[in-house]
Amino acid sequence: MILVFGKTGQVARELQRQADVVALGRAQADLSDPAACAAAIAAHAPTAVINAAAWTAVDAAEDHEAEAHVINADAPGAMARECAGRGIPFLHVSTDYVFAGDGDRPWRETDPVQPQNAYGRTKLAGEEAVRAAGGVHIILRTAWVFSSHGNNFVKTMLRLSETRDALSVVEDQVGCPTPAADITATLLALAPRLRDGQPGGTYHYGGQPFTSWAGFARETFAGAGxxxxxxxxxxxxxxxxxxxxxxxRLDCAKLATDFGITPPNWKAGLAAVLKELGHG
Known part of the structure; x- marks a missing residue:
């Protein structure tokens, strides 16, 4: 049995759609209480744990970094230590925001980290806590997640297009739109490999081809008509x-080399999301 922290987020919802998992929402395991998260693992005795929950309100974290740190760093650390003590593989979703975000070369796992905001700092602290626990784990860094669930760029663009026929969108930020469905499929493929003894580590997984937010918006509107x-x-x-x-931009070659998992085509994922939302 796979135990999932998170119930209503994009990846958490996809995990519940794609597999028979036990998903814990805030009522069952509040990440602001790290000890309760560790206790939940002990109570369920899963074969693997996936942490798909996080403080994701990037701007709000600037004024609430301490609270975000508990959720994004202290709680994953507690989960990872409990898993390490019980020999349970732990999979943790992280972000490109751990990097400085400069240059134009795709980030590799071995590049120096230098987060530029509070959210990135708390997510980096979470990665460090997971590694320090010493158990079998995978930290999966991703970016620009979208789906038919929750709040995300695609749904925001569609909402704005209902009342506007022209929008200004940032074009000098370039990255990897990544379907939550593909992140989920990757996590589900990795979990049994860890149980079978394959080493884990830190990996990147982001959609291809690279694009800007403006390019992502144009593709969304084109697909939605x-x-x-x-x-x-x-x-x-x-x-x-x-x-x-x-x-x-994320360099995903390591994941392909070690596990044979290649980056998703985000345009195909976008078409699927738009269809699910009734557009296209």
Missing amino acids: RAVTVTGIATRDYPTPAARPLNS
């Missing part, structure tokens, strides 16, 4: 409380 003109703007023209990386 929405006549919306997208004007690309610079990040400086759309200020936010938290600094955003200009370079969110």
Whole structure:
């Protein structure tokens, strides 16, 4: 049995759709109480644990870094230590925000980390806590997650297109739109490999080809049949409380080499999401 932390997030919902898992929401395991998370693992005695829960409100983390740290760092650390003590593989979803976000080369797992905002700092601390636990684990860094569930860029663009025929969208941030369904399939493929003794580690998994937010928006409107003109703007023209990386490209070669898992085509994933949402 796979135990999942998270119930309503994008990846957590996909895990419940794709596999017979036990998913714990906040009522069953509140990540603001790390000890309760460890106790849940002890109570369920799973064959693998996937942490698909996190503080993901990037801007809000700027003013609430301490609270975000508990959820994004202390709780995963507690989970990982419990798993390590029981010999249970632990899979943890992380982010490209652990990097500085400069340059234009895709980030490799071995590149130096230098988060530029509070969210990135708390996620990096979570990675460090998972590694320090010493158990069999995989940290899967991903970016720009989208699905038919919850809040994400695709759904925001569709909502805005209902009342507007022109939008300005950031074009100098480039990254990897990644379908939650594909992240889920990858996690489910990795879990048994860890149980069979294959070493884990830190891996990147992001959609291809690379694009900007403006490019992602244009593809969304085209797929949904929405006549919306997208004007690309610079990040400086759309200020936010938290600094955003200009370079969110992820090099996913290591995952392909070690596990034979290749990056997803996000355009195919987008078509599937749009169809599920009734557009296309």
